[in-house]
Structure formats: C-alpha cells, structure tokens
Amino acid sequence: MEIGPIWRTMLRNKSSYVLIALQIAVTMALMVNAIAIIQERTRLMGRPTGIDEDNIFTFNSTGFDPNMDFQALVAEDLDAIRNHPGIDNAVMTNSLPIRNGGWGQQFQTEPGTDVESVGTGIYFVDEHGVDTFGVDLIAGRNFTSTEINWFDPESDDMWPSVVIVSAALAESLFPDISYDEAVGKTAYVNSVEPITIVGIVKTLQASWPSWEHIENASLVPQKRGATSARYVVRTEAGYRDEVIPQIEKMLAESYKGRIIRNSKTMTEVRNDAYASDSAMIKLLFFVVSVLIAITSLGIVGLASFSVTRRTKQIGTRRALGATRPAILRYFLLENFLISSVGVATGAILAVGLNMWMVQTFNLTPLAWYMIPSAMLVLWLVGQLAVYGPARRASFVSPAIATRTV
Amino acid sequence: MLNMKDISKVYRTESVETHALRDFSLHVEEGEFVSVTGPSGSGKTTFLNVAGLLEESSSGIYELDGRDVSSLNDNERSRLRNEKIGFIFQSFNLIPELDIFDNVDVPLRYRGFGNAERKKRIERVIDIVGLGSRIKHLPSQLSGGQQQRVAIARALAGEPRFLLADEPTGNLDSEMAESVMQLLESINAEGTTIVMVTHEPNLAQRARRNIYVRDGQLEEAVPDLQVAAAL
Incomplete structure (x- = not known):
C-alpha cells in the first residue's frame, strides 16, 4: 500500500485536496443533519392517529x-x-x-x-x-x-x-x-x-x-x-x-x-x-442530492485534473513496473485518504451542528448509526466519482515516460 | 540477454502508416554496454520503448533474458519491466512531490518488497550515487546532475539485469554528464547490461559497442561516430 507516499504528496500539494476535503466535510455535516430532520419528520408523520x-x-x-x-x-x-x-x-x-x-x-x-x-x-x-x-x-x-x-x-x-x-x-x-x-x-x-x-x-x-x-x-x-x-x-x-x-x-x-x-x-x-413536513422532506432530499452531486463533480474534477497534470508521472510509474490495477488503486487510495479527512472533519461538524440544532430547535439527537452510515456513503460516492478518471489514468501508456514533449 | 529478430513497429493513423522499426534485429550479450545513435526520427526511441517493454512490436521475435516476451499481457510486461529492467530517462522523470527516498522507493513498492528490504536497498543505492546526505530532499532542491543520479539510483534499486538509458546526459552540462557517464561505466563494470541511446558521439564511443539506427533499421559498427551523429 502506498498510503505513506500518497499522504506526503498530498501534504506537499495541500490546497486542492483541502478544498475537496472541506467540501466533503460540509456535505457530510449538512447531509447527516438533513437526514436526521427527514427521519424525525417521517417519524412524526408516521404516527398512527388511532382511527380507521x-x-x-x-x-x-x-x-x-x-x-x-x-x-x-x-x-x-x-x-x-x-x-x-x-x-x-x-x-x-x-x-x-x-x-x-x-x-x-x-x-x-x-x-x-x-x-x-x-x-x-x-x-x-x-x-x-x-x-x-x-x-x-x-x-x-x-x-x-x-x-x-x-x-x-x-x-x-x-x-x-x-x-x-x-x-x-x-x-x-x-x-x-x-x-x-x-x-x-x-x-x-x-x-x-x-x-x-x-x-x-x-x-x-x-x-x-x-x-x-x-x-x-x-x-x-x-x-x-x-x-x-x-x-x-x-x-x-x-x-x-x-x-x-x-x-x-x-x-x-x-x-x-x-x-x-x-x-x-x-x-x-x-x-x-403534514403538507409542510412533506415539502420540507422533499426540499431536504433535493438539497442533499445536490450537495452529493456537487461533491462528486468536485472529486471528478480534481481527479481528472490530477490525471491530466500527472500523465507523464503515471507513464513513468508504469515504466517502472506499475500495472494498470496498481495505477487504478493509487487514485482510489488517494481519494480514500481525501475522503477520510473530509468525513472525519465532517463527523465533528455534523455532531456540533446537531448539538446546536437539538438545543435551538428541540430536535432529537443523532442516532448512533448516522455518522458511520454517512461516512460509508461518502466514501462510496468518492470512490465511484474517482473511478472514471482513475481508470483513464490506468490506461496511460508507459511509453509516455520516454517522450520529451 | 536481449535478442531481437526481425522486429517491426508500425504506427497507424486513419491516413498514415509510419514504419518506425523495420526488420530490426539485435543481440546484446549479458554485461555489454551498447550505445545507440542515429538521427532524429530514426527509431531510436521506438527501439528503446520496445526493448524496455514500454510498447509492443508489430511483428518479430523479442527474447529478454531467454524469455519470449512477444505474447505477454500488459500485467506480465509490467512485472517483467519491474524485475529485469531499469530505466534512466533524459528528463529524469522524478516525481516532484516525493523526496529522494520515496522516489527511489517507487519501483520497489511495485515489486512488493517489505519495509526493511526496501529501506536497505534505497540507502545502498543512494550511497552508490553519492546522495546519502540528500535523502529527504525534494527533486526541486537538487541540481540536474543530482536528479539524474537519483534516477540512476531508482533504476538500480531493484537490481535489474538490464539498464536502458534514454539520453541520460541530454539535459546536463558537460561536467555533470561526465560524472553520470562514469557512474554508468562503473555500474556496467559490475555486470549490469546497459543500452544507452544518445546523440553525443563522444559518449557513444565510450560504450563497448556502438550501433547506428537509420530509418528504423540497424547499421551496426559505425566507423565514424562523428559523421554518423551529424547525419
């Protein structure tokens, strides 16, 4: 596993990675609390009136x-x-x-x-x-x-x-x-x-x-x-x-x-x-979907830029013995590390936001499974988003390494 | 060590067919130091790419270390490159975000060596190229000659049988070029086979054998390298 070198590479080239990690963090914080509100509203809407x-x-x-x-x-x-x-x-x-x-x-x-x-x-x-x-x-x-x-x-x-x-x-x-x-x-x-x-x-x-x-x-x-x-x-x-x-x-x-x-x-x-609750649920679903879509596009954009910028480097890695799966794995792992920083920060933000909302709006505190579930979802979204650019990277020819222009 | 027979390489586009190598045959013995010269566009780099398993030939037989590599799939070619071949590129091709240690480590990770083995090999080859005190430096903190030394260390770390050097001194001044050539000679003296593509006749002359490529075909034993290089 190349976690060490990838991590050090990211640290030397922080800005774009930090922005994506922050985007993931904000998405997670908002997504978790939006879903918590949706769950709360759905629970309230689902209570039986007792009549037929x-x-x-x-x-x-x-x-x-x-x-x-x-x-x-x-x-x-x-x-x-x-x-x-x-x-x-x-x-x-x-x-x-x-x-x-x-x-x-x-x-x-x-x-x-x-x-x-x-x-x-x-x-x-x-x-x-x-x-x-x-x-x-x-x-x-x-x-x-x-x-x-x-x-x-x-x-x-x-x-x-x-x-x-x-x-x-x-x-x-x-x-x-x-x-x-x-x-x-x-x-x-x-x-x-x-x-x-x-x-x-x-x-x-x-x-x-x-x-x-x-x-x-x-x-x-x-x-x-x-x-x-x-x-x-x-x-x-x-x-x-x-x-x-x-x-x-x-x-x-x-x-x-x-x-x-x-x-x-x-x-x-x-x-x-429950018309207003129903409308709020639809709105929150829309907002969460848009957030996830924007985050996915951000990841795709960063990964695509990264692949284009590093084409020669990828060719060199291939020349030095990297198989196509190794190149694919490199980009997936890089995204996993960015996502991990994002979801870890997002978990803190999500809990903080939820504590504020519980105090301010009397909402129910987050269920224990919300944070790990959201982390899994965002990890998965990240991996899916980066897969296309990573696959493109894996098809870079090793002969690129010998080109001087 | 390297045996090519009737190798052809054709690049095709919709309207153009370019024969980069034509019936190219070459045998390199183990331990040889062979220089490859020829004018621009003659097929030197294509030869290097085919010899280094970076590209497949269109036809012909290529045996590396006694193994027919013509029918290997991409993964097998990658593994064989990693185990048998060391590459030295004209523009060094170091990864700018990685320090020297991590740059040399790149092929070793693909080989699957453990941490201790990798560390031992990296420290050894960095000592060989005389950069032990710069192990945590980034490529941008090194001179061109030092960067090429790092690239040589990276090529040597996997203890390859075969070094392919593509204009290894092309981006260096004469003093640094001389130091790199001395390093390659000492590596060859220890038994590593080297094939070096170069434009510079005086460097080519230092190899034990010189071959000349023109129009994708081999003309061996060039009598006057100064003239050949000028062609």
Missing part, C-alpha cells in the same frame, strides 16, 4: 334556513347515513385527529384552581363515536345512549359526567398506575367539574399535529351545534371513495335549507396536516 384512516371521511352540513330544526336534522342525517349501503357507522363531532383545529381542555386529578393539569384534545361524540372512529377500546366500556345529551348553554351542567380517554392521557393523569386501572377514576374539568373515566382507547391523537402532547385525547358524550354539523363517516373497506358523492347528494336532496361542503377523506386530512 383508510375508511373515514368527513364533511360539513351548514344550515341557512332560519326555521331549521337542527337537532332533528342531525338525527335524520345520521340515521340516513348509517343506513346507506357501504356505510359502517357515522357520528357528528367537532373535529378529527390532526385536522389542525379542535377543542382543547385541561384535566386534573384534584379539584381546585392551583392544581397541576394535563392538556387533552376533545371530541364530542355519541355512543357511535368509538365505532365510527374505529378506535381500539382496550379497557372499560363505550358510552350508553342514555349518557348522550345535547349541550345546553343554559344548564349548569356544562360537562357530561363520563369520558373515554386515550391510554397516553390516562398515564399522564395517573402516572403511578397502569392505564387500565384509570377506569373508574375521577378527573376534573374546568377546575371543579368531576368526570369519571369509563373507558380507555389504545391510541387517539388530538387535532393539532405539532402539539407535543398530541397523544392526549378524549371522547366526550355530548352533541353540540346550532346550525352547522361536522359528520364523520366510516365506510366498509373499499367503499369510501364510491360513497362520498352518494352521501353528499343524498343529504343535499333530503333538506334544501343547508349546504354540504368541505368533504375530505382522512387521507386528505393527513396530507394537509
């Missing part, structure tokens, strides 16, 4: 008829939807997971104003809510029809007396017991109003995708509204796209004093929720 996303859609029914009997209309609508072919269940609610808009509330385990509380997203549903959302009830029970009431702003009883919470919320409220033991426990809303936990669902996300406590969500047995209703419909598998226009048409025709609008599948809700 593939078969759920939602729409609004907004009345404009001043004589409309809203509560009766909702009952008729839900009855019609639930009896439509291809429909599994339906419910009127206020929002959906990751819809970027919903109802938030603080729950606490003791009554009082100075008691520590836990935030939760709230979905107002009836006894069909659990089935329509498709959430997994892992402890306790569903609501009964007798527990469902219309919200009465005149009443003193603002909140129903029972609630179904996500396992994550149960664990946040009662960290010293397992989530299933939270069934039957009392929490307090609005500081003093008691509510009894009657059921636990495995996963149910709140409406705000960027909220750090997104896994804290509750189903509350109550119907709310005066003129506008949001319906959530769960179809039988494979029927969703087919029944959406049918349901819209059916409801629009059943009562002319309202409009049906804002139909969205849960897939569209998810896409909307």
